[in-house]
Amino acid sequence: MTSSTERTNIALSADELASFHKNGYIGPLTIYSPDEMDQIWKTVRREALDRSHAAYPEVDSGIGAPNIFNYDRHLDIELLAEHVCNRRIVDRVASILGPDLLCWRTEFFPKYPGDEGTDWHQADTFANASGKPQLLWPGESEDDFGAGTLTVWTAFTESTRENGCLQIIPGSQNKMNYDETKHMDYNEGRINSEVKDGVPRGFFGYDYRQLQVDPHWRPNEEDAVSLTMEKGQCVIFWSTLMHASLPNTATGKNYRMGFASRYVPTKVRIYPDTDHIEEYGGSISLENWAAVLARGEDRFQHNKITSKTLKGTPIRPA
Numbered sequence: 001m002t003s004s005t006e007r008t009n010i011a012l013s014a015d016e017l018a019s020f021h022k023n024g025y026i027g028p029l030t031i032y033s034p035d036e037m038d039q040i041w042k043t044v045r046r047e048a049l050d051r052s053h054a055a056y057p058e059v060d061s062g063i064g065a066p067n068i069f070n071y072d073r074h075l076d077i078e079l080l081a082e083h084v085c086n087r088r089i090v091d092r093v094a095s096i097l098g099p100d101l102l103c104w105r106t107e108f109f110p111k112y113p114g115d116e117g118t119d120w121h122q123a124d125t126f127a128n129a130s131g132k133p134q135l136l137w138p139g140e141s142e143d144d145f146g147a148g149t150l151t152v153w154t155a156f157t158e159s160t161r162e163n164g165c166l167q168i169i170p171g172s173q174n175k176m177n178y179d180e181t182k183h184m185d186y187n188e189g190r191i192n193s194e195v196k197d198g199v200p201r202g203f204f205g206y207d208y209r210q211l212q213v214d215p216h217w218r219p220n221e222e223d224a225v226s227l228t229m230e231k232g233q234c235v236i237f238w239s240t241l242m243h244a245s246l247p248n249t250a251t252g253k254n255y256r257m258g259f260a261s262r263y264v265p266t267k268v269r270i271y272p273d274t275d276h277i278e279e280y281g282g283s284i285s286l287e288n289w290a291a292v293l294a295r296g297e298d299r300f301q302h303n304k305i306t307s308k309t310l311k312g313t314p315i316r317p318a
């Protein structure tokens, strides 16, 4: 296959794009074969234990705990830097956001047997936990409804209903049911303690219901779709789409590991007037943070961009 045919094949088709605009998500899409994914995850899992070059090395929390110290490991782990620039991902994201793309955040989302599901939520400015907008689209003021970010959630292990797959409500991306300027209080003791509409769920120590615009509203769970995925598949969705996950009710070693990469076009301002973030009971300095130009070029220069990992290896945009 020539590279030009491959490029045409990787972009979203007209039908896929139409479906994305209607439903707010597209997928599952295959990025890696299950064997390739196994190999990548095996290496990443081992390398993640070495935090000596991590952007936020303060606390050794391992990748068992979803918290801010596990943000942005693509900045020090080469395979993750390659993942966020993978053409199978970024060419599809470019079909939606345009050719010039920044990856501004990655996060591990593990669910181990016994873990609660993730609360239903939507994120637009990402002020949800930190209290301060983390994204500002051109022309958007801090209180407006903006466009959020595109999240590419890749199943690093198989993701099933039993081990806590992602759920979404198709078409819910254009109306925010949550007000990110409201406050949520963090309480570690809340983890694994609540059942919401019959499902054990929480938001990693927060209760996302605290942000509801209407405290009496309930998500329409009958409309929810459970996104089961083979390892190596991903789903692309607006962060403003209603999303959640099921609890992991499996036993033994059946954990699911999601890896979320978040993209915006280069015109967006990331972390405006912010030098640190406080979320999930921790605080990190953004001194080592930089966006990665994952595709195309940066004609705006609004944001700090790095072309190397924190270990000094080159990062090559697609």
Ligand SMILES: O=C(O)CCC(=O)C(=O)O
Binding pocket: 109, 117, 118, 151, 153, 166, 243, 244, 245, 258, 260
């Ligand atoms: O994996 C999960 O449970 C939640 C993922 C999520 O909220 C996200 O990727 O934005």
Ligand SMILES: [Fe+2]
Binding pocket: 121, 123, 243
């Ligand atoms: Fe989310």
